[in-house]
Each structure stands twice: as structure tokens, then as C-alpha cells.
Amino acid sequence: MRITMKGGKTLLFLMFLFEIRSGSQQIISNAVEGEHYILDFKCKNNNNGTNNSEINNSWYTMTNSKEVVNISAVNSNRIVLKLSSIEFWPVTLNDSGTYSCVGGMNCINTILKVHQRKQDICTDASFLTPRRWIIGRSADIDADNSRKYTHSNFSIVWYKNCKVYEKNKKIIHFDSLKYSDAGIYTFVITLTYNGAEFNISGATSLTLRDPTEPIKPHIKGIGNTTVYIELGTNQSLECEAFIGYNENADMLQHNNLMHWVQMNKSVIEDLSYDNNNDNNEDVFVEECKEIRSSTCYTHKLEKEDSIVTMTITLHVIHANENDIKNPYICILSNTYGYENKFFILKVKEKNYDISKNTFTKSMAVSISCSISIVILVIVCLFFKIDIILLFRKLSGKDETTGDKKEYDAYLAFLNHSATEDADHRHFALITLPMILENHFGYKLCVSERDFIPGGALVDDMNTFIEKSRRLILVLGKSNISDNAFYELETGLHKAMVERKIKVILIEYTPLSKLNVILESLQLLTTSNRVIWKGEKSHPVNSRFWKKIQYLMPVKPMKPSSLLAINKSSMLLNGINQ
Structure with a gap:
């Protein structure tokens, strides 16, 4: 709402003019454009017995162009009206003018002068507050005497002669002033309002002089x-x-x-x-x-x-x-x-609490030990077989002594087809026995090799399985023959029912690729299964052969001849060719 002298609405203007002229005092305040500024008024309550919260003031300003503006009627987020102050977020050049209130409060009129911002406010003489002190005296330079701007969250930076001097201190204190302390001290306070940052700045020119009278030593x-x-x-x-x-x-x-x-x-x-x-x-x-x-x-x-x-x-x-x-x-x-x-x-009281340094070291050691233990467990699990085989080799333990068994393992190939799966047959009946016997020193019973021709096949199977410490089953692709099926059922019965023998299942062909999968085979645990992985399993020190050795009876290895080892290698290289 704007009122001019030509507009005819002279009553409000005369009231405002009367307020200006009736006040014997006027306060002049200076502000810098673009900054947050709080215009304070010295007021007293005219209505005795009325709470300040019930007082309704109307704020007016007369601009430099002699326009009277009712600020109370202006809806603006930039200007916030308080009981005895006006907040500008921020103040602009157009805010210059004479401010007063009409209503329940009697306030001294205030003239606000908004100055145009210069590039370096610390060198602007119009904003410098002069302070003159005596050498050797103590002194304080306060950024906010009234605590208007530093009552909530804020940050502050001090500059001396336009160079950063101090941060996050509202007051600069000097115990004893020296000549080098003279200079221009500028502060910049930063506040956040409605998500935006606003600055408040000021500067003090500090000059020093020698004492005119002796100063008492202290x-x-x-x-x-x-x-x-x-x-x-x-x-x-x-x-x-x-x-x-x-x-x-x-x-x-x-x-x-x-x-x-x-x-x-x-x-x-x-x-x-x-x-x-x-x-x-x-x-x-x-x-x-x-x-x-x-x-x-x-x-x-x-x-x-x-x-x-x-x-x-x-x-x-x-x-x-x-x-x-x-x-x-x-x-x-x-x-x-x-x-x-x-x-x-x-x-000094003894502090029984753990110091920060000790706590940090303890946590570092604990975390390091925990990580080391986890890594050690993972390594042990991954190299479990290697560690156990090394322990057996170093200890020289032999669990076959006195068990009245003749063979370390009974080898059964579950596919006796001579026309199909020739490579499987070669692996099961030639390569596997050759490596286990010649390289690792085990003694195997292979039905097609060790059975006496013309004997009772069923009786021979039971007899040789009874004399063996392990039952090795090698899976092929084709259907299981009757003899192989009987070998399987007999061996699994002794292993899973009578608990007389342990089974080692070698999956030359994975179970998922078999034409026929017996339910009895699926009952075997994965720990008793060894999977042939082609070329990865060729070396005699591969995990395939190590796991077979881990599942076989514990006994000292007999030194293998170079000829046997070379022959075993030739057999492995001949697989799948």
C-alpha cells in the first residue's frame, strides 16, 4: 500500500509525519546491500497492563522519494516484522528511508541507510568503526555486541587487512596490545534462512598509541x-x-x-x-x-x-x-x-578408562586377528585335503595294520558294455588302477582282472568286497549291466546297512548326464564323490587324485619307480584322444 501527498489520503501520512516530527530523537543505522540486516528500535509500551504479545503495531517507512509505505500491509517473505525490530532477508538499496511504528508501541524513529556494496568491504572507510587503544592494554573486538546474529547456528571468519586472520570466534581478544596488532579487522558472519545463505559483515579500524602515563607492571x-x-x-x-x-x-x-x-x-x-x-x-x-x-x-x-x-x-x-x-x-x-x-x-586422579590410543590399537589388533582367523579358516577349508595328506605323510600313520583286509579298494565299473563308452572303460579298468597302484602304492581288486575264470561270480564278488577296505564305483553313460547292478547293490548294502565298507563314487560322467540314475546313488554324500574334470584332472597332483587319496585308507606311500610314473602319465595323456 503506497500513499503519496498527491493521492488525497493525507490522514495516514499526517499521522506518520507527526510520529517523525514528534520524536525528539532519531537513530541512524547503516547496512550493506545484499546482506541480512536487523533494524532494531528503542520502544516502550504505551498501553499499561497490556502484554507485548497483544500489541498490534503498524510499521511505516518514508522512502527517499517521499513515499509513505505501510510495511505491515506488504506481503513479503524478504521482510519479517517483529515487535520492536524489522528483519531484512536481504536488505536492498530501495529499503533506505525513515522507519517508525504507529500503534501500541512508542518507538524512536530510525533512519536506515543502505549503501552500495564495494568489491572489498574491508577497505571501505565508510563502514569502519574506529577504535583507538593504548599499547600494553588488553582489548576485545566483538563481531556482534548485541548477539542479534550469533544466537543460533552460524559461522564467522575474521580478516586482518583483508587476509584471513581467525575463524569461528565471535571475539578477538588481546592480552597485551602490540604495535603489530594495529590494522583493519573485518568479520563476515554467515547464516542460513529458508535454505539460503546470508552474510553480515562489519569492520573495525584498530589504531594504537603509546601510554601517556606509566603503566603498572602486572x-x-x-x-x-x-x-x-x-x-x-x-x-x-x-x-x-x-x-x-x-x-x-x-x-x-x-x-x-x-x-x-x-x-x-x-x-x-x-x-x-x-x-x-x-x-x-x-x-x-x-x-x-x-x-x-x-x-x-x-x-x-x-x-x-x-x-x-x-x-x-x-x-x-x-x-x-x-x-x-x-x-x-x-x-x-x-x-x-x-x-x-x-x-x-x-x-591427578587415575583414569582407569582405556585411552583413545590404547583403544585404537586394541581395535586394530582385534580386527586384524579376526580377519587373520577368517582368512586362516578359509585357507584351511580350501586346502583341507592338502593339509591332511601332508599330516599323514609326516606322521607315517598306517590304519591298515591288523585289519585282516587284503585289498585297499574293490573297483567296480558300472558299465560293462564293450561297444559303448570305450574311453570310460579304458579309464576305469586301466588308467585308474595303474595310477592308484603304481603311483600311490594301493592294492586294488578289479573283477575283470582278478576273478578266477569259471568261478561263481556272485560268491567271488561277496568274498572280494569283504576283503576290501573301500568300494570304488565308476559311473558310465550306458545302462548298468546285471553283474554291475549286483556289484552296486551288494557294495551299497555293506556300506550303508552293514557299515562294513566305505564307498568312493567317481563321476567320470556326472550324475545329471546319466541315462539312468539309481536312488541308492543319490543317497551318497557329496563328500564321498569325486568328479573327473577332463584335462584339469590329468596331473597326478590335481585335486581329483588328491581327493581319491584322501578318501582311501591311510597308509604310507611306497616310492614309485620312474618307469611306473612315466607309464601312468602316458595313460593319462591317452585319455580322450
Whole structure:
């Protein structure tokens, strides 16, 4: 809602004009365009007994073009009206003007001047707040005296002469100002509002001058100092004092004396020290010699930017109960009198919690051990057969001794077709026995080789299976013959029912590719099955032969002749050719 002098709506304008002219005071505020700014008003409640929350103010501004704007009637997310302040998110050049309120609050009119942003605000003299201090005095530069902008989450960066100086500190504190501290200090506060970031900036020009009157030397630091130590350990306590600006540092040292005293009273008592009391039994600490065998002190004189400081360091050697009971005092004496500071030693409580370093190391060791154990288990599972075979070889164990068995295994080929599966037959009846007997030293019973011609086949099968420690079944593609079927049923009955023999099933042809799959074969566990994988299984040190050896009876291997090994290799190379 805009009202001009020509518009005829003079009542509101006269009220606003009256508010401006009736106020004896006006406050001028400066802001930078594009920044967040809070325009504060000094107000008081005209309606006695009315809560501030019930007061309804109307805010108005007269722009530089003499237009009166009712801000309360303007719907804008950029301008937020409070009880005694107006927030701009952000402030623009058009916001310049005189602001006042009409209603229940009586506020001092405020003139807002919004200045155009320059490239480097830290060099803009129109925004500099001049501060002039004395060398050697303490001082603070505050970024937000009223805490308007730093009451919630914010970040702040300080610049000195346009270079980054400090971060995340609202106040820059100087214990003792030096000439090098002079300069322009600029702060930039960053806030987040409605998902967008806004800045607030300001700058202080710090100039320094020499003191017009002598400054009393003093010990730096406020209050007494408590130091926690462990009994029996050494501890250093440092006491620093400002003693003047004179170029003649030696003269200042002569006029200012510093020393350490240990009080002869309990810490529990009231801490006070009378330098003029000749009856006290306090102990003066001696200056250190080359070899420090007992508590002593050292001193040094420093000069920086015409400021002279004196530091005396107390070296407590092998702290004991007396050091805990009786506090130490740092005393500065000069023509102005004396000044002291107490240093109270207390026993450090033992911390039984695990330190961060120890915890980190323990976790690292635990994780490393856990990973190592998992890797070791995986390796052992993968190389289980190799490890067991190595153990058998090293131990020389022989479980065949005294078992009254003649053969290590009875070999049964479950396909006796002479016309089909010739390679399968060659593998089962020639290659397999040759490798197991000649290379590994086992003794096998092969029906087609070892049975006496013309004998009772059924009786011979039962007899030879009874004399064998293992039953090796080799699967072929063709249908199982009657004799082979009887061998299978007899062997499986003794293995699975009578528990007299263990079965080794060699899948030269996988079960899934067989024409006929017997249910009895599917009952065998996978641990008793060995799968022929073509060329991968040719080497005698492949997993195929190792697993057969792992399933065979435990007995020492007989050394194989070179001729037998070469012959076995020739047989393997001849398979599938």
C-alpha cells in the first residue's frame, strides 16, 4: 500500500509525519546491500497492563522519494516484522528511508541507510568503526555486541587487512596490545534462512598509541592457577609478567624483581599472602643451577614490539605430598608495590578408562586377528585335503595294520558294455588302477582282472568286497549291466546297512548326464564323490587324485619307480584322444 501527498489520503501520512516530527530523537543505522540486516528500535509500551504479545503495531517507512509505505500491509517473505525490530532477508538499496511504528508501541524513529556494496568491504572507510587503544592494554573486538546474529547456528571468519586472520570466534581478544596488532579487522558472519545463505559483515579500524602515563607492571593471566600432576613426576609452572616499554630492558629488569615462594600453609586455608610479614615461614625457591636436583626456577627477559616481558619458570622436581599441601606463589615486586599469583598443585586422579590410543590399537589388533582367523579358516577349508595328506605323510600313520583286509579298494565299473563308452572303460579298468597302484602304492581288486575264470561270480564278488577296505564305483553313460547292478547293490548294502565298507563314487560322467540314475546313488554324500574334470584332472597332483587319496585308507606311500610314473602319465595323456 503506497500513499503519496498527491493521492488525497493525507490522514495516514499526517499521522506518520507527526510520529517523525514528534520524536525528539532519531537513530541512524547503516547496512550493506545484499546482506541480512536487523533494524532494531528503542520502544516502550504505551498501553499499561497490556502484554507485548497483544500489541498490534503498524510499521511505516518514508522512502527517499517521499513515499509513505505501510510495511505491515506488504506481503513479503524478504521482510519479517517483529515487535520492536524489522528483519531484512536481504536488505536492498530501495529499503533506505525513515522507519517508525504507529500503534501500541512508542518507538524512536530510525533512519536506515543502505549503501552500495564495494568489491572489498574491508577497505571501505565508510563502514569502519574506529577504535583507538593504548599499547600494553588488553582489548576485545566483538563481531556482534548485541548477539542479534550469533544466537543460533552460524559461522564467522575474521580478516586482518583483508587476509584471513581467525575463524569461528565471535571475539578477538588481546592480552597485551602490540604495535603489530594495529590494522583493519573485518568479520563476515554467515547464516542460513529458508535454505539460503546470508552474510553480515562489519569492520573495525584498530589504531594504537603509546601510554601517556606509566603503566603498572602486572602478572599476566586472571585468577589463580590449578595444575594437576602425578606424584613423583617433574612439572614446570610458568609465570609471565608485563614490565614496561622502555628501550632499556636491563633497567626494567633491575626495577622489577620476580621470584617464587612456597607457602607454609594448607591449600584448604584462605589463600592470602603478606609480603611485609617477617614472621611468616614461607620458603623462597632458589634459582636453578646447572644440575637440577631439587625444585628451583629459571627466568628470561623478552622484548617484542617495544613491550618487555619477564618470565620465571618453576621446575618442580619429583613432586611430593608437601608440594600438594603447600601452594606456590609467583611474586612481582617493583616501585608500585607487589603483585602475586597462586599456583595450586593437585594430584591427578587415575583414569582407569582405556585411552583413545590404547583403544585404537586394541581395535586394530582385534580386527586384524579376526580377519587373520577368517582368512586362516578359509585357507584351511580350501586346502583341507592338502593339509591332511601332508599330516599323514609326516606322521607315517598306517590304519591298515591288523585289519585282516587284503585289498585297499574293490573297483567296480558300472558299465560293462564293450561297444559303448570305450574311453570310460579304458579309464576305469586301466588308467585308474595303474595310477592308484603304481603311483600311490594301493592294492586294488578289479573283477575283470582278478576273478578266477569259471568261478561263481556272485560268491567271488561277496568274498572280494569283504576283503576290501573301500568300494570304488565308476559311473558310465550306458545302462548298468546285471553283474554291475549286483556289484552296486551288494557294495551299497555293506556300506550303508552293514557299515562294513566305505564307498568312493567317481563321476567320470556326472550324475545329471546319466541315462539312468539309481536312488541308492543319490543317497551318497557329496563328500564321498569325486568328479573327473577332463584335462584339469590329468596331473597326478590335481585335486581329483588328491581327493581319491584322501578318501582311501591311510597308509604310507611306497616310492614309485620312474618307469611306473612315466607309464601312468602316458595313460593319462591317452585319455580322450
